[in-house]
Amino acid sequence: MTNPRGRVNYEPNSWGATLGGPREDTVRGFRSFAEEADGAKLRIRPESFADHYSQARQFYVSQEPIEQKHIADALVFELSKVERPDIRARVVSHLINIDDGLAGTVADGLGLPELPAPAQAAQPTRSDLPPSDALSIVKNGPPSFKGRKLGILLSDGADAALFGGLVKALDKVGAVYDVIAPKIGGVTLDDGTKVAAKQKIDGGPSVLFDAVAIVVSADGAALLADDAATQDFVRDAFGHCKYIGLTLDAQPIFANAGILEKLDDACIELGAAKDAVAFVDTIAALRFWPRELKVDMDAK
Structure with a gap:
């Protein structure tokens, strides 16, 4: 193909382009191999x-x-x-041919009174295909927090050494961070260091971050405990x-x-700067899935 340059390269157009749109290149373009053929030409598919x-x-x-x-x-x-x-039930009838447990779970989640009959299959489902680890995202998770983003909620008077430790640990693994603060102007840490904020707590929810x-x-x-946006920030992070x-x-x-009473092993106390490296190593797992069975109504 040749793709003419200019204001427009398509047709019809109102710019008076003389070359028109893209055109087949008769010299360099694709050409079918000239081969004599005999017999019937059929459109068929394997079983x-x-x-x-x-x-x-x-x-x-x-x-x-x-x-x-x-x-x-x-x-x-x-x-x-x-x-x-009836359409919901019809989809479930197809799921039965994939996995009975999946079909039962979906039927229960939809409130179907009973499982429908399996959909008629043109070919029986093969049960001899073995599981493949390559098809699982969880089994092929990232080895580190590299390329991920940590949301750090800071307040005035926060531990400067701990914040510096987190930044250093993130830099070491190739991760990034955003500072979230009560005001977009930032905060002043306990050593007098001023840190600019990337997000204001009202506009930087925890859903934006991997941890x-x-x-x-x-x-x-004390300032943030009664703030609804701050409560949502930690509650959403926990729920997710x-x-x-x-x-x-x-x-x-x-x-x-x-x-507070529900905090688990994935809620890690940060007491000093030395805790930062272990924390950044731990969050490479990205999600603590055992918690989902406790926060999801459908899992109970």
């Missing part, structure tokens, strides 16, 4: 094209349990938007199964958000 379920089954059984849960949750979510119950760290002073926590670093002074924020 394997009629197997609509085996690859889907192999994909599903290759997932970790939490990934299988996410697949079922996604199906329930999408089918919940379908207005006609979060709450590095605040006692006075800062993210790793959370927090100073001891930050506990009132979590208490007012209603999750």
Whole structure:
């Protein structure tokens, strides 16, 4: 192909381009090989094209349990938007040919009174295709926090050494961070250092970050504990199964958000700068999936 340059390279156009649109290049363009052929020319497909379920089954059984849960949750979510119950049931009838457990979970999530009959399959589902680790995202997770972003919520009087340790540890693994603060003008740390903010707490929710760290002073926590946006910040991070670093002074924020008593092994206390390296190494896992079974109503 030749692709003429200029204001426009398509046709029809109103700019009076004389070259018109892209054109086949008769010299360098693709040309079919001239070959004499005899016999009938047919459009046919191999029998394997009629197997609509085996690859889907192999994909599903290759997932970790939490990934299988996410697949079922996604199906329930999408089918919940379908207005006609008979269409929902029809989709579930196809899922039966993929995996009985998946079909049952989706049917329960939709509130179907009973499982429908399996959809008629043109070819039986193959059960001999083994699970493949290459098909699982969780099994092929990143080895470090490289390329990810940590959201660091700071307040006036926050531990400067701890903040510096986090920045140094992130730089070492090739990760980045945003500072979130009560005011976009930034904060003044306990050593007098002024740090500019990238986000104001009202406009920098935790959903923007792969993990979060709450590095605040006692006075800062007292200021933020009653703030709805701050409560949402930590509550959403917890609900989305993210790793959370927090100073001891930050506990009132979590208490007012209603999750202090629920903090788990992925909610890591940051007491000093020396804790930063271990924290950044830990958050490479990105999500603490055991928590989902405790915060998701459908999992209970």
